[in-house]
Amino acid sequence: AQSVTQLDSHVSVSEGTPVLLRCNYSSSYSPSLFWYVQHPNKGLQLLLKYTSAATLVKGINGFEAEFKKSETSFHLTKPSAHMSDAAEYFCVVSGETGNQFYFGTGTSLTVIP
Amino acid sequence: GAVVSQHPSRVICKSGTSVKIECRSLDFQATTMFWYRQFPKQSLMLMATSNEGSKATYEQGVEKDKFLINHASLTLSTLTVTSAHPEDSSFYICSARRQGVWGNQPQHFGDGTRLSIL
Numbered sequence: 001a002q003s004v005t006q007l008d009s010h011v012s013v014s015e016g017t018p019v020l021l022r023c024n025y026s027s028s029y030s031p032s033l034f035w036y037v038q039h040p041n042k043g044l045q046l047l048l049k050y051t052s053a054a055t056l057v058k059g060i061n062g063f064e065a066e067f068k069k070s071e072t073s074f075h076l077t078k079p080s081a082h083m084s085d086a087a088e089y090f091c092v093v094s095g096e097t098g099n100q101f102y103f104g105t106g107t108s109l110t111v112i113p
Numbered sequence: 114g115a116v117v118s119q120h121p122s123r124v125i126c127k128s129g130t131s132v133k134i135e136c137r138s139l140d141f142q143a144t145t146m147f148w149y150r151q152f153p154k155q156s157l158m159l160m161a162t163s164n165e166g167s168k169a170t171y172e173q174g175v176e177k178d179k180f181l182i183n184h185a186s187l188t189l190s191t192l193t194v195t196s197a198h199p200e201d202s203s204f205y206i207c208s209a210r211r212q213g214v215w216g217n218q219p220q221h222f223g224d225g226t227r228l229s230i231l
Contacts, residue, residue: 034219043119043206043222044157090156099145099210101220103156 002027004093006104014112019078021107023065023091026072033074034092035065038106044090050074061085086111116140117209119223127231128199134192134226136207142187143209147220148180151204163190197230204228 007022025031032051036044048059055067065076074091091104116139124132136146144165149157161171161182169182179201181193190209194201204227208220 036222041204041225041227043117043224044208046219046221049219099162101147101159101208105156 002093002102004091004102004104006091006107008107010108012110013081016080019081021076021089023074025093029096032094035076036090038088081111083111115221117221117223119207123227125229132194136190136223138188138209141211145210146190147208148192149206199230202230
């Protein structure tokens with residue numbers, strides 16, 4: 001069975017400081033993993049995806065994530081937070097056929113000026 | 114690329130009204146589309162998987178007669194909330210996957226529809 005755990009429901013950082021949003025997964029096969037961002041009253045925008053190629057994945061808006069199989073983790077990072085990064089972030093693992101998406105519970109990122 | 118358009122973005126209507134929400138993949142063909150419901154401060158809850166030309170697959174606990182899904186073409190799926198009541202008020206989001214590609218392809222999401230039933 002597949003599942004995703006986002007370890008922090010809320011993260012607050014100061015503008016210009018690094019961002020770390022944590023995600024752990026469990027899967028019975030080699031998973032595909034995604035990070036999405038959701039701004040208020042909007043749909044989800046794909047930030048980046050891991051699909052069994054390079055373990056360090058670069059996404060949009062300066063975000064990146066590293067797939068660590070030994071730790072079953074896929075943490076999202078950004079070197080320097082911007083005010084526009086304030087949003088809800090979801091870590092997602094796909095099912096074996098790709099038609100099932102398993103969502104984490106989300107992490108709300110606050111950026112303090 | 115991979116743009117999904119969802120319409121309307123917001124609906125306010127009286128109890129008992131039926132409401133139709135459209136989800137379109139604008140620049141790709143989507144064999145499969147998904148409908149989610151999101152409650153405030155919560156993650157997305159999958160309601161149903163919509164396959165072009167066949168009946169939708171509903172998740173456990175979702176009333177198929179209440180939430181009618183039609184996927185008549187490779188670029189359009191609709192969700193109709195029939196005889197809506199205040200408890201149906203929510204944020205509904207659709208997503209789509211590219212045709213013929215499995216496994217590692219992401220879902221692309223619409224901007225959601227805020228449904229408010231008075």
